[in-house]
Amino acid sequence: MKSISILGATGSIGTQTLEVMRSNSEKYTLIGASANSNYNKMIDIINEFKPKFVALMDDLAYHKVKTYCKDNNLNTEVIHGLEGLNTIASCDEADIVVTSVVGMIGLIPTLMAINSGKDIALANKETLVAAGDIVMDAARKNKVRILPVDSEHGAIFQCIQGNDKNNIEKILLTASGGPFRGKKRNELVNIMPHDALKHPKWNMGKKISIDSSTLMNKGLEVIEAHWLFEVSYDKIEVVIHPQSIIHSMVEYNDGSVIAQLANPDMKLPIQYALNYPERFNAVIPRLDFYKLNLLTFEKPDTETFRCLKLAYEAGKTGGNMPTIMNSANEIAVNLFLENRIKYLEIEKIIEECMNKFEYIRTPTIDDIIYTDKNVKKYVKNKYCK
Incomplete structure (x- = not known):
């Protein structure tokens, strides 16, 4: 049985990680879980999974959960703030830490987990974007695996298995194009938050949904791919693929292109990261190739969506x-x-x-x-x- 800690257990990735754990409940145990302020969801997690530790960032949420556990004689230890995140990330019992909090707040707990010898199922983009060199160096020194949870990086990770990284000619990072694909700058002037949150394919948190609409999400993924797969930025190419069936591809020096295909569902890359190198039975609907009428590809419009260009510039600098x-x-x-x-x-x-x-x-x-x-x-x- 694999012991898991989840940083950001009530968010989109955390919630889907728990779904994966339910599908093979005899394979996993939840040791720790953190949330920002959603104390109702955290109480549900405590009742179902009975973790040893939980952490809440918000003061009110912390007191609500602590009182609940005390009133119901539950053994879960409730911790507050960054101390709680760090405890969950580095506790002795955890085999793997799922880092699915959004933002820079995930950096220090992730480093603590690495320095404690924990494998990382990485969904927090900012960790590698902001401190890729430091994080990957720590992972090498501690002989820790960084297992990507992003659908794109999970796809690339699968495409390089059994191949020599030195033979990689190009990483082809696919993108849906977001809700404003095909629009020009004059059409984006009056965009409101509710418009940008309407992603055509993926159910994601607010911040990631906005990043997807500006193509910054793809820019962050370019920088992540550079660190994860040790490939220069000149060999990382973004390809707009609106159907989101091909989750990314790797082109090799002989001209072969290996792609990973699946229905768009984050539970697949989560499951693969948790169980690597094993594959468990499907937790998502299988592809029906008779219904795949068309797969299309486009070049990203970096003049309209300039965030992607800025990300390349930042990464190369x-x-x-x-x-x-x-x-x-x-x-x-x-x-x-x-x-x-x-x-x-x-x-x-x-x-x-x-x-x-x-x-x-x-x-x-x-x-x-x-x-x-x-x-x-x-x-x-x-x-x-």
């Missing part, structure tokens, strides 16, 4: 530039969701911060945290008046 880009995007998306800025101001803020903040070629973890804090403070002060 390296150092703390991806941190600057990521932090600016994170706060800008929040401001857009709060109706404080316009849709196209997201990319404007990112570019402004990339040009403004000090570049550090070889940042420490303290440099990364400092950069993140300062970028977000600057944007808040300027755009929240």
